[in-house]
Amino acid sequence: MEKVLEVKDLRISFQTFFGEVEAVRGITFDVGKKETVAIVGESGCGKSVTASGIMQLLPMPPAFFKGGEIFFNGENLLNKTEKQMQGIRGNKISMVFQDPMTSLNPTMKIGKQIVEGLVKHRNMSRGEAAAKAIEMLDLVAVPQPERRINQYPHEFSGGMRQRVMIALAMVCNPQLLIADEPTTALDVTVQAQILELMNKLQDQLGMSIILITHDLGIVADVSDRVVVMYAGQILEVGLTEEIYASPKHPYTRKLLASVPRLDMSREEPLYSIDGTPPDLYVPPKGCSFYDRCTEAMKICKDQMPELYGHSITHQSRCWLNHPMAQRINSANRSEGR
Amino acid sequence: MRKYLLKRFLLSLLTIWIIITTTFILMHSVPGNPFRTESKMPKVVYQNLLRKYGLDKPLGEQYIIYLGKIVRGDFGDSMKSRVETVNDMIKRGFPVSAFIGLQALIIAITFGPALGAIAALNQNKWPDYFSMVIAILGISVPSFIMGTAFIQFLAKNISWLPIGGWGTYSHSILPSVALAFMPLAQLARFMRSSMLEVLGQDYIKTATSKGITRAAVVLKHAVRNAILPVVSMLGTIATNLLVGSFVIEKIFGIPGLGMFFILSIGNRDYPLIMGTTIFYSIVLISMLLFVDIAYMLIDPRIKLVKEGR
Amino acid sequence: MKTELDYSPELFQIASREDRNAEKIRRPSIKYWPDVWRRLKMNKLAMTGLTLICIFAVMAFAGVHISGFKYFEQDYSMINLHPDSVHWFGTDELGRDLFTRVWFGVRYSLFIGVMAAFIDFSIGVLYGGIAGITSRRIDAVMMRIAEVVYSIPYMLVVILISVVFTQAGQGSSMFVLIFSLSLTDWVPMAILVRGQVLQLKESEYALASESLGADKSWILRKHIIPNSLGPILVNITLTIPRAIFAEATLGFLGLGLQAPKSSLGTLANDGLRGLPVGLTYQIFIPALFISLIMFAFNVLGDGFRDALDPRLRK
Numbered sequence: 001m002e003k004v005l006e007v008k009d010l011r012i013s014f015q016t017f018f019g020e021v022e023a024v025r026g027i028t029f030d031v032g033k034k035e036t037v038a039i040v041g042e043s044g045c046g047k048s049v050t051a052s053g054i055m056q057l058l059p060m061p062p063a064f065f066k067g068g069e070i071f072f073n074g075e076n077l078l079n080k081t082e083k084q085m086q087g088i089r090g091n092k093i094s095m096v097f098q099d100p101m102t103s104l105n106p107t108m109k110i111g112k113q114i115v116e117g118l119v120k121h122r123n124m125s126r127g128e129a130a131a132k133a134i135e136m137l138d139l140v141a142v143p144q145p146e147r148r149i150n151q152y153p154h155e156f157s158g159g160m161r162q163r164v165m166i167a168l169a170m171v172c173n174p175q176l177l178i179a180d181e182p183t184t185a186l187d188v189t190v191q192a193q194i195l196e197l198m199n200k201l202q203d204q205l206g207m208s209i210i211l212i213t214h215d216l217g218i219v220a221d222v223s224d225r226v227v228v229m230y231a232g233q234i235l236e237v238g239l240t241e242e243i244y245a246s247p248k249h250p251y252t253r254k255l256l257a258s259v260p261r262l263d264m265s266r267e268e269p270l271y272s273i274d275g276t277p278p279d280l281y282v283p284p285k286g287c288s289f290y291d292r293c294t295e296a297m298k299i300c301k302d303q304m305p306e307l308y309g310h311s312i313t314h315q316s317r318c319w320l321n322h323p324m325a326q327r328i329n330s331a332n333r334s335e336g337r
Numbered sequence: 338m339r340k341y342l343l344k345r346f347l348l349s350l351l352t353i354w355i356i357i358t359t360t361f362i363l364m365h366s367v368p369g370n371p372f373r374t375e376s377k378m379p380k381v382v383y384q385n386l387l388r389k390y391g392l393d394k395p396l397g398e399q400y401i402i403y404l405g406k407i408v409r410g411d412f413g414d415s416m417k418s419r420v421e422t423v424n425d426m427i428k429r430g431f432p433v434s435a436f437i438g439l440q441a442l443i444i445a446i447t448f449g450p451a452l453g454a455i456a457a458l459n460q461n462k463w464p465d466y467f468s469m470v471i472a473i474l475g476i477s478v479p480s481f482i483m484g485t486a487f488i489q490f491l492a493k494n495i496s497w498l499p500i501g502g503w504g505t506y507s508h509s510i511l512p513s514v515a516l517a518f519m520p521l522a523q524l525a526r527f528m529r530s531s532m533l534e535v536l537g538q539d540y541i542k543t544a545t546s547k548g549i550t551r552a553a554v555v556l557k558h559a560v561r562n563a564i565l566p567v568v569s570m571l572g573t574i575a576t577n578l579l580v581g582s583f584v585i586e587k588i589f590g591i592p593g594l595g596m597f598f599i600l601s602i603g604n605r606d607y608p609l610i611m612g613t614t615i616f617y618s619i620v621l622i623s624m625l626l627f628v629d630i631a632y633m634l635i636d637p638r639i640k641l642v643k644e645g646r
Numbered sequence: 647m648k649t650e651l652d653y654s655p656e657l658f659q660i661a662s663r664e665d666r667n668a669e670k671i672r673r674p675s676i677k678y679w680p681d682v683w684r685r686l687k688m689n690k691l692a693m694t695g696l697t698l699i700c701i702f703a704v705m706a707f708a709g710v711h712i713s714g715f716k717y718f719e720q721d722y723s724m725i726n727l728h729p730d731s732v733h734w735f736g737t738d739e740l741g742r743d744l745f746t747r748v749w750f751g752v753r754y755s756l757f758i759g760v761m762a763a764f765i766d767f768s769i770g771v772l773y774g775g776i777a778g779i780t781s782r783r784i785d786a787v788m789m790r791i792a793e794v795v796y797s798i799p800y801m802l803v804v805i806l807i808s809v810v811f812t813q814a815g816q817g818s819s820m821f822v823l824i825f826s827l828s829l830t831d832w833v834p835m836a837i838l839v840r841g842q843v844l845q846l847k848e849s850e851y852a853l854a855s856e857s858l859g860a861d862k863s864w865i866l867r868k869h870i871i872p873n874s875l876g877p878i879l880v881n882i883t884l885t886i887p888r889a890i891f892a893e894a895t896l897g898f899l900g901l902g903l904q905a906p907k908s909s910l911g912t913l914a915n916d917g918l919r920g921l922p923v924g925l926t927y928q929i930f931i932p933a934l935f936i937s938l939i940m941f942a943f944n945v946l947g948d949g950f951r952d953a954l955d956p957r958l959r960k
Contacts, residue, residue, distance in 0.1 A: 057545055082551075089548030097546075102539040105558050107565070107637055116557075117547035152637045168547070297658050325658045348790070352797050359803070363810050477941035479891055481898050481914065482933040489926065580801040584895060588918075599899055602809050610809065614802050621799050 001032035003071075004176055004208045005054070010068035012046075012053050015061065021280045023049045025232035026068065031176065036202065036209040038219040038240075040255070041229035044277055047212045050229075051180045054210075055095055056085050072176070090117035094169035098181040100161035104153040110137075110164055111149025118171045136167040140197060159190035163197065170201060177202075178210045183218060195222050216259045220244060225313070228252050231277050231288035238314035248316040250295045287319065295320060345629060349622045356618045357407060361400055364607045403611075412612030423612035426597050431616070434582055434593035440513035441578060445520035450567055452521070453528025454560060457536060468525060475522020481584040484515035488588065512589045516581050520574045527570055531563040538562075568632050572625040579621060682876070685953040692949020698942035706756050709749030717742065717750045718906035726925055736927050738916060742906070744928070748935060751910035754903065755890045755939060758824055762889035763882045765828040770835025771878075777836065778843025785840070796833040803829060804892060808901040820903075823896070827889050835881055842874035876954040883947035887940040894936050910936045 012024040024046045031037045039047045052058045054070055056077065070077040072093065077085070089095075097103040105113060114136055115129040124132070130149065137145035140163040153161060162182060169177060179198065183191035195218060202209055211223055219226060219240070226243040228236040228251065236249040247253045251273075258271045275292040278284050287293070287300045300319050308321035319325055406413060412423035421429075456468035491511070535541065536559055544558045545551075583595035590596075594613060601609035633639050686692055710717065713734065721741035729736040735744035777788040807826040896902045897911020908916075910932045917929025 052542075055546055057542055086548045086550060089546055091548050095543075095546045097539060097543060099539060103543045105540045105544065105562065107561050108557070116544070116549055116553075120547075120549050120553075154638050165543070168543070295660070297660055299658060319658070322658070348794060349797070352794050355794065356798060356802075360806060363806050366810060473941060473944060474937075477887070477944055478933075478937045479894055479898075479940070481895070482937060485918070485921070485929060485933070489921070576799055576801075579799065580895065584898060587899065602805070603900070610806070614806060617802060618799060622797060625797055 001035070003030050004033055004035075004073065005031040005210075006069075006071040007050075007054070008069045008071070010050065010053065010070060011066035012049055012058070012063060013066045014063050019281050022066070022283050023063075023232055023280060024053065025283060027229070027232075027234045029227050029234060029237060031208050031210060033175075033208060034202065034206055035225065036211060036223045037225045037227060038211045038213060038223035039227045039229055040213060040216060040219060042214055042277060045229045046232040047229050048180055051095065051178045051210065051212050054178060055089055055093060056080075056082075057089075057095070087121070090169075090174070091121045091172045092174055093176045093178065094172070094174040096162075096165050096169050096177065096179045096182045099185045100158050100165055101185065103165055104161060106153055109150055109152060110156070114149070114164065114168045114171055117168070121172050132171065136171050137164070139170070139201070140164070140167045142167075158186055159193065162186060162190075162194055166194070166197065166201070170205065173205055174207060176208045176210065178212070180212045181214070182211075184213070184215070191218065198222070216255055228255070232280060232283070233288060234317065235289065236314075236316040236318075238310070238316075242311065242314040246310075248310055248314070248321065249289075249318050250293050250320070251289050252316070287317075297325060341633075342630065345626060349626050352622055353615075353619055357404065357615055358400075360611050360614050361403060364611055365396060365399070407615065412616070413608040423608050426609065427594060427612065427616055430592065430594035430597045433591060434586065434595055437509055437513050437516060437585070437591065437593065438578055438582055440509060441516035441520070441581075442575070444513060444517035445524055445574065445578075446571075449521040449524025450528040450564060453525040453567075454532050454555075454563070456525065456529045457532030457563075458555065460533065465529075469529070472522040472525045472529075475518045476526070478518070479584075480515055480519055480581040481588060483518050484512070484585050484588040487511050487515050508591075512585045512591055515589075516578065516585045519581060520578055523574060523577070524567060524570070528563060528567050531566050532559060535559050535563040565632070565636055568635065569628065571631075572628040575624045575628070576621055579617060682953045686949050689949040689952060691945050692953075695942040695945035695949065698938060699946065702752055702756065702939060702942070705749055706753035710746055710753065713743055713745045715743035715746045717746045717908060719743065726920065726923075726928075728925075729927055735931050736925075738913075738928060739919065744913075744931065747908045747913060748910070748932060751908050751913055751932060752935060752939070754820070754907075754909045755893060755936070758820065758827070758893050759886035759890040759939075759943070761820075761824045762827045762831065763885040765824065766832040766835050766885050767878070767882055769828065769832040771839050773832065774836035774839025774841075775843055778840040789837075789840075792833045792836055795830055798830055800827070800830040801892065801895070804896065805899070805901060808896060823893060823902070824889075827892055831885065831888065835878070835885070838877055838881055839874065842877065846873060876950075880947055880951045880954065883943060883950055887943040887947075890936070890939055890943075910939075 007030065008028050009026045010024055010028070011022070011026050014021040014023055027046075027050065029037070029039075039050065041047050049058065049063075053063075053065070054077070065078055068078075072088070077088070080088070104110075111130060111133040114133045115124070118124055118132060119129050133149045134145040137148055142148055142160060142163055148156075153164075156164060166182075177198075182198070183194050186194065198209065198211075199222060201207070211219070213219060223240050226236075226238060226240050227234055228243070228249065230251055236243065236247065236252045243252060244256065247256055254271075254273045258273060260270060273292055278288055278291065284290060284301075285304070286302045287296075287305050290296050290300045293300065297319055303319075305317050305319045305321075307315045307317050309315045310321075403413070410424070412427065452468045452471065456465040456472075459465050488511070541554060541558055544554045549557075582593065583599055585591070586593045586595040587599060594617070597609065598613045598617075600606075601613065715733075719742060721737075724733070724737050724741040725739055727733055727737045729744075733743050733745060735748055737743055738747070773788065773792070777785045777792075780788075804823075804826045807822060893902065893909060894911035894914070897909040897913075898915045900912075900915060902912045903909045913932035914929050914936070917925075917932060920926070920928035
């Protein structure tokens with residue numbers, strides 16, 4: 001499959017008063033054409049930083065790229081000038097943000113906000129741009145678009161605003177859409193509508209999507225592949241079916257277990273993972289999940305596990321995959337421990 | 338929106354009325370009356386003078402008469418000047434003060450927010466420090482010191498800038514600049530903090546993600562939103578400008594209303610004191626009302642809330 | 647990739663529970679006020695202001711006595727002297743030592759500033775607190791009144807009151823000045839306090855406290871007040887220079903303290919006369935002091951505001 005985006009060993013840190021925070025500690029993944037890749041993880045695991053990093057939207061002090069490469073259509077984005085990046089943003093790569101209530105300029109008309117990028121990238125006239133704005137609002141199923149383009153954000157509901165955000169992001173027909181928690185701030189019913197919309201647009205316009213979320217519930221329906229992030233690293237990556245059917249990493253397993261299900265009995269306590277993610281000022285030497293992992297071994301504390309491949313598409317970063325671990329475990333099991 | 342406007346207008350009228358009444362009470366609570374200070378005069382003359390200025394009537398009646406006159410725009414006769422009425426003096430002095438004041442306002446509005454925006458965009462780098470130093474100086478050094486400093490140091494070296502008096506346009510330059518300093522500084526500081534707050538908002542990130550130029554992000558998104566709270570400050574700025582004008586007119590010897598006001602205090606010319614005070618208040622409160630309305634017009638969020646959807 | 651033989655089987659034993667530390671907190675927790683103080687200390691400008699204020703405060707008491715001259719002592723043989731080793735700031739047109747007079751003025755200005763701020767604070771807290779706690783209707787009325795009071799141009803009121811009392815032959819006594827300054831200036835404080843009270847009244851942790859059984863006065867003491875202290879402190883620190891500025895302006899316009907008492911403003915006014923004859927120090931020195939005091943308080947107030955702003959945490 002043709003690769004739209006290839007991220008190789010990306011490292012992003014923040015320079016703060018207390019020291020350096022390693023937010024992204026060497027992640028590698030890719031996104032193919034017309035593919036939806038979900039990046040899943042807890043708050044603070046680095047997924048949003050990754051998303052903003054791809055678009056180079058991070059405030060450059062204090063953030064800085066510590067290492068790695070980001071290839072978009074074969075070109076390394078990290079080598080691009082700001083001007084070149086401006087040509088790419090909104091045009092070839094677009095982003096949809098989390099909170100629709102604060103992501104739109106309150107003093108600018110919706111129509112204008114939608115076509116702002118279009119006017120810049122395609123050099124359109126005002127009349128053409130207005131027509132396009134109406135077209136986009138129609139595409140995202142906002143009723144009465146002709147009237148709506150002259151209204152302001154506060155005249156729209158949350159769900160409507162998110163649709164506007166999507167329209168805004170899609171207006172130049174980008175190859176890659178990065179959706180950073182697009183449904184987190186919305187009601188459940190509205191969530192479903194938005195996801196459906198994104199799916200439909202993907203089919204229609206043939207773009208790739210990176211879906212960033214902490215909610216495993218929405219990932220299953222929408223994504224082709226899943227990347228599990230924790231403490232700035234990728235712990236597991238694979239096809240959606242692989243991840244859900246046979247998760248290999250203890251963290252992934254726990255994540256899946258903590259999604260509440262309709263068929264749970266009333267008495268079953270809600271499962272949650274003990275503890276909190278590690279402090280990234282002093283990143284752990286070994287596996288970052290060590291402190292919270294119930295299957296941890298002594299080696300996990302001091303040595304970083306490598307990626308083990310379970311299939312061409314499925315990998316996980318865990319010492320449990322090491323042949324030694326498997327031998328000892330089966331030995332333990334046969335001894336009845 | 339109309340209901341709100343009406344309410345604001347009525348409140349403004351109320352405030353003006355309070356000022357008129359307070360001024361009246363204050364002026365008439367001074368023991369004795371202005372004519373006692375004059376050298377001994379025959380009783381008849383004294384009585385006539387009292388009658389002329391209506392001072393022989395009971396206080397309440399004087400008040401009603403005065404109120405009536407004000408409503409008709411008549412501030413009465415000056416007690417010291419035989420030739421001019423208070424209205425005449427206001428007519429003479431106000432245009433001068435207004436000219437300097439407006440010029441100062443324009444200077445402050447043009448450069449203040451710009452300075453503040455530049456500071457915010459370069460936070461913690463030298464343009465920020467430089468602008469903020471100017472701003473701190475502007476609010477710490479009272480205008481009379483600034484004005485005097487100008488006269489001392491600047492005007493001596495720049496011979497074409499007159500340092501006092503009135504007559505040509507260039508006479509207004511130094512006073513306006515000296516007067517503009519403090520409002521400029523206040524506007525700069527306020528704009529800076531407003532900008533910083535706006536720059537941290539999500540929609541700035543959205544705007545950048547569309548790939549428009551940094552300049553477009555700053556001007557169309559950041560400044561547009563940051564300037565709103567600054568507009569609401571204009572009322573206070575106007576007030577400070579007014580007070581500053583007294584001092585500036587004194588230093589530079591400008592024959593404006595402020596100078597009349599100060600002189601009238603020295604002379605105990607009560608009608609003039611009252612007249613100028615009330616006139617100033619009306620001007621000020623009108624400006625406050627005007628700024629309020631302007632703000633309501635610019636902020637799209639407010640219009641519709643007031644109309645009640 | 648390392649071969650199997652590079653790892654000892656020991657390493658692959660399950661790690662014990664004690665060895666793992668799920669809830670480990672690696673950074674020391676930071677207390678509120680000490681953190682505010684720490685952040686303030688980092689702000690060099692604010693610290694400069696604080697230092698200046700301390701110096702002025704000390705000198706306000708001591709300065710008047712150091713020189714050995716009294717502020718009203720006139721000596722016609724020593725008029726209009728430039729600063730020298732005896733008269734460190736020179737003398738004025740009546741032969742009075744300016745060093746003493748300036749520090750007297752500083753004392754006066756500081757006193758006025760602090761008193762005015764204190765009165766603003768008292769009235770403001772009372773008014774705002776009541777407005778915040780009472781019913782919506784009473785609150786609305788109180789706020790209308792405050793609005794009207796605030797839109798009265800305070801300088802005009804101050805000047806007028808000064809005129810009245812000057813006329814009565816007393817000169818603008820300190821109390822008249824402070825009184826007239828505070829007359830309209832309490833409104834911002836009241837609005838601030840009211841805002842805090844309202845906010846905290848409805849806020850979640852007041853709710854939580856109440857659900858745990860705490861009564862209203864406890865909530866007030868333990869939650870509302872500590873949280874409001876910050877903005878109130880900033881407001882007070884910035885009210886002081888406003889008052890000092892107003893007083894200086896009055897003095898400069900001839901409405902302040904009467905001679906021989908001197909405020910920095912009246913000193914500057916007197917100094918004006920010395921300008922044409924080259925006695926620049928007579929106006930420059932009081933002017934410098936006024937500016938320094940205002941600078942110090944403004945910068946300190948700014949520093950407080952920045953130190954208290956949670957968004958500016960570094």
